[in-house]
Amino acid sequence: MHLTREEEKILDGEYGEILRKCMNLLVSLGEIYGAEKLIPITSAQISGVSYKTIGDIGLEFLDDFAKENVKVKVHSTLNPAGMDLDNWKDLGIDEEFALKQLRIIDAFKKMDVEIGCTCTPYLTGNVPKFADHISWAESSAVSFANSVLGAKTNREGAQSALASAIIGKTPYYGYHLDENRKATVTIEIEENVLNNNVEESIYGAIGYIVGKEVKKGVPYFKNLYKLKPNVDDLKSLGAVMAASGGIALYHAERLTAECRCKKVEIENEEKITLGKEEIKDAYEQLNTTDRKPELICVGCPHCSIREIKYIAELLKKRNYKIKSELWVCCSLHIKAIADRMGYTEIIEKAGGKIVKDTCMVVSPIEDLGYDVVATNSGKAAVYLPSFCKSEVIFKDIKELLMGE
Ligand code: F3S
Numbered sequence: 188m189h190l191t192r193e194e195e196k197i198l199d200g201e202y203g204e205i206l207r208k209c210m211n212l213l214v215s216l217g218e219i220y221g222a223e224k225l226i227p228i229t230s231a232q233i234s235g236v237s238y239k240t241i242g243d244i245g246l247e248f249l250d251d252f253a254k255e256n257v258k259v260k261v262h263s264t265l266n267p268a269g270m271d272l273d274n275w276k277d278l279g280i281d282e283e284f285a286l287k288q289l290r291i292i293d294a295f296k297k298m299d300v301e302i303g304c305t306c307t308p309y310l311t312g313n314v315p316k317f318a319d320h321i322s323w324a325e326s327s328a329v330s331f332a333n334s335v336l337g338a339k340t341n342r343e344g345a346q347s348a349l350a351s352a353i354i355g356k357t358p359y360y361g362y363h364l365d366e367n368r369k370a371t372v373t374i375e376i377e378e379n380v381l382n383n384n385v386e387e388s389i390y391g392a393i394g395y396i397v398g399k400e401v402k403k404g405v406p407y408f409k410n411l412y413k414l415k416p417n418v419d420d421l422k423s424l425g426a427v428m429a430a431s432g433g434i435a436l437y438h439a440e441r442l443t444a445e446c447r448c449k450k451v452e453i454e455n456e457e458k459i460t461l462g463k464e465e466i467k468d469a470y471e472q473l474n475t476t477d478r479k480p481e482l483i484c485v486g487c488p489h490c491s492i493r494e495i496k497y498i499a500e501l502l503k504k505r506n507y508k509i510k511s512e513l514w515v516c517c518s519l520h521i522k523a524i525a526d527r528m529g530y531t532e533i534i535e536k537a538g539g540k541i542v543k544d545t546c547m548v549v550s551p552i553e554d555l556g557y558d559v560v561a562t563n564s565g566k567a568a569v570y571l572p573s574f575c576k577s578e579v580i581f582k583d584i585k586e587l588l589m590g591e
Contacts, residue, residue: 217358235345330425337444391565398432486516
């Protein structure tokens, strides 16, 4: 792998041990994947934030970085933490957990990482341009950036995204190269699905099947546009494909960035057709129980303000009465708008909560006594059983709130 003189110096430890470690990690990754060089990035999205997922080892690792006064070189944003950073007591989070979580946040803050704590940084100001090279962790954000925005990132892990943020570069391989961005499998939706009115959870069901079938290829959705997905539907679709199959990039005719620029090459005419039967099957696989929900969770990936408005409108129609607990997960930024618009008040009047900075998967909900969780998110439905030991109800939010 070719390194510049400056990169060699960093690797030799001339700028300190932390930078050496970061450079060493990037060079090792580059060598494993056959990168010829490092390239500059314009932004980073860093995962590995929740104390639930990184534990004491992760906390100590971050503390060591922060103590050395190391700062990130590019605009860097942070994934959800394990709790609402301000209202953790209201959620019933244990104090020991909270104090450790706050130390993690403090370490990132010292490194100059923006403490937005969201998996939708593209809704809160970290918006890469078309063809920008970036280094993002958080699989749903990776998919959105690569596919909807047309930026270029591999599916980074917590440590590689942090190392890239600190060095300001990433190894040039994988989805940074146009040759790896070609579509490999065409997905066609049958007329018997396209002719119906659909609600948002269908994108979770479609993405779940495609993720499982395609695994590591690049899907190309030929006629998905006929369902008229909005941008929230696309974030949901990408999130579940990343969860069920590890997909980091998809193309969709008339919808995603490279298709709209007519840049997509379709390499392999493998084709998957999805009809009513396959979609029904996906709902059956994602629903693991007939029990009543104890907690309804929306906002995986974190809600946009449009989604929160929709929930508030449903609750008004429901006359503010719901039996289960309700968490609406979003970023600090989106909550601030929801507060101003009066949506928070409506949700709270119905007994729900807008929960910021965290989500149903990375917070310790299994310790809060919720065994049956309902969600409209395909990604959450995939992860809840293993991450939180929850039984899952997977439906549209309208059905979840109005059907109780
Ligand atoms: Fe975001 Fe948590 Fe889902 S990090 S994508 S809301 S699992």
